Amino acid sequence: MNEVPWIEIIVGLVAVASGGGLIGWLRARRTKDRRSDETAGGVDTAERPDRGAEEITSDGDEVGGTSSGTVVIHEPGEAAAQTAPPAEPAAEKPAVERPAPVAGRLVRLRDRLARSGSPLGARLLEVLSRDSLTEDDWDELEEELLLADIGAGPTTELLDNLRTRVRVLGVREPSAVRELLREELVALVGADMDRSLHLEPGSGENGTRLPAVVLVVGVNGTGKTTTVGKLARVLVAEDKSVVLGAADTFRAAAADQLTTWGARVGVETVRSDKEGADPASVAFDAVARGRDDKADVVLVDTAGRLQNKAGLMDELGKIVRVASKIAVPSEVLLVLDATTGQNGLTQARVFAEVAGVTGIVLTKLDGTAKGGIVVQVQRELGVPVKLVGLGEGPDDLAPFDAADFVDGILG
Incomplete structure (x- = not known):
C-alpha cells in the first residue's frame, strides 16, 4: 500500500473535525489508492479481462459491474443504470405460403388413384368383358373385391346387382361394361351421403x-x-x-x-x-x-x-x-x-x-x-x-x- 503523506493525514483530521467522518475519508482514500495501483501497472479497468469495471456511487459504495467495462458514477437519487447491449437484428419471418386451390386437387388425386393399381379397376373390367361369364369368372370377381377390402356384405351386394344387369341387358362391349360397373360402384360408395364439413359459425x-x-x-x-x-x-x-x-x-x-x-x-x-x-x-x-x-x-x-x-x-x-x-x-x-x-x-x-x-x-x-x-x-x-x-x-x-x-x- 502507498505511504500516506503527512499533508494528507492533516487533511483527513480536518475532515473528521468538520463532520465528514473518518469512514468516508478512508473509503475515498482506498478508491484513490486502487486507481493509482491500476494505472501504475499499465492496465486500464476497461481492458482487464478478469473483472469488469465497478460502478461507484457518489458516496463511494460499490454497486456492481457493468457490461460496458466503464466506471459509471451516478448522482444521488439516480438508479444504477447499466449500459444496454447493442440490439440484435430482428429475425426475418418465414414467408407465408398460399395453399393450392382445392378444386385443382381433385384432378391430381384422381390421377394418382388411377396409377395405384387398384383391383377394382382393370382386372374387374377384363373379367366382365369376356364373351361369356362362368361361375369361375364370378368367383374370380368376388376374390378380387374381397382382396380390395370391400368386405363380404358389400361384395355380395355388388355381384348380385351386376349379375342381374349383365344377364338382362346382355352387355358385352367394354365401354358398356365399364359404365355398368361404374354405376354399381358409385352406388356402393354412396353418392348420396353428406360429405360436407359443417363449419358454420x-x-x-x-x-x-x-x-x-x-x-x-x-x-x-x-x-x-x-x-x-x-x-x-x-x-x-x-x-x-x-x-x-x-x-x-x-x-x-x-x-x-x-x-x-x-x-x-x-x-x-x-x-x-x-x-x-x-x-x-x-x-x-x-x-x-x-x-x-x-x-x-x-x-x-x-x-x-x-x-x-x-x-x-x-x-x-x-x-x-x-x-x-x-x-x-x-x-x-x-x-x-x-x-x-x-x-x-x-x-x-x-x-x-x-x-x-x-x-x-x-x-x-x-x-x-x-x-x-x-x-x-x-x-x-x-x-x-x-x-x-x-x-x-x-x-x-x-x-x-x-x-x-x-x-x-x-x-
Whole structure:
C-alpha cells in the first residue's frame, strides 16, 4: 500500500473535525489508492479481462459491474443504470405460403388413384368383358373385391346387382361394361351421403360470434397431426381464418410439428410448453383464442393413445365438455390409415363409440391397392368419408367425392 503523506493525514483530521467522518475519508482514500495501483501497472479497468469495471456511487459504495467495462458514477437519487447491449437484428419471418386451390386437387388425386393399381379397376373390367361369364369368372370377381377390402356384405351386394344387369341387358362391349360397373360402384360408395364439413359459425351470449370447432381423433401413426396441418391448408385455401390447438400433449413432437404446419400458412397454434399438460385445457384455450380473434374454424389435434377404452373415453369426453363451455364441436373427424385394413376398422369402432365421430379422413390411399376400405368403413361406422389423402405433399388432401373416386380406380 502507498505511504500516506503527512499533508494528507492533516487533511483527513480536518475532515473528521468538520463532520465528514473518518469512514468516508478512508473509503475515498482506498478508491484513490486502487486507481493509482491500476494505472501504475499499465492496465486500464476497461481492458482487464478478469473483472469488469465497478460502478461507484457518489458516496463511494460499490454497486456492481457493468457490461460496458466503464466506471459509471451516478448522482444521488439516480438508479444504477447499466449500459444496454447493442440490439440484435430482428429475425426475418418465414414467408407465408398460399395453399393450392382445392378444386385443382381433385384432378391430381384422381390421377394418382388411377396409377395405384387398384383391383377394382382393370382386372374387374377384363373379367366382365369376356364373351361369356362362368361361375369361375364370378368367383374370380368376388376374390378380387374381397382382396380390395370391400368386405363380404358389400361384395355380395355388388355381384348380385351386376349379375342381374349383365344377364338382362346382355352387355358385352367394354365401354358398356365399364359404365355398368361404374354405376354399381358409385352406388356402393354412396353418392348420396353428406360429405360436407359443417363449419358454420355459432352464436354465444350477447350474440358473440363463435368459431366452428373441429376435433381430430385417431391413433398415432395414422398421420393424424399431419392431417390437421393439411386440413388447415384446405381451409386457408378457401379463405377461412383458422386457429390450431395442439391438445396432443403427450408427444412434444406433435405440438412442434403442428406449429410448423401452422406457421407455413400464417395460422396460429395454441399449445402448452409443458409435456403431459391437460389436453382439455389446451383445447379450451384454443377455442377461446378462436373466439377472441373472430376466427372461422378451430382445429384441435387430440392424443392418439388407445391403451384402453375407459381412458380414451375420459380424455376425449373431458375435451368435448370443456371446449363446449365456449363452443360445441361441430365435427369430430376420425383419421384412418387405408393400409391397415381390418385393423383400422377395429380402431375406428372404438373411437366411434367414444367420440361420436361425424366423418372419416382416409390417409395413405396411394400406398395401397385396397381402395375398398372406403366402402367397408362407411358401412361399419355409418358415417361418410369426408376427406382423402394421397401422397406426401402438403396439399395432397381433398374433399372426398364418390364419382371422382370410382373414376380414379377404374382408370
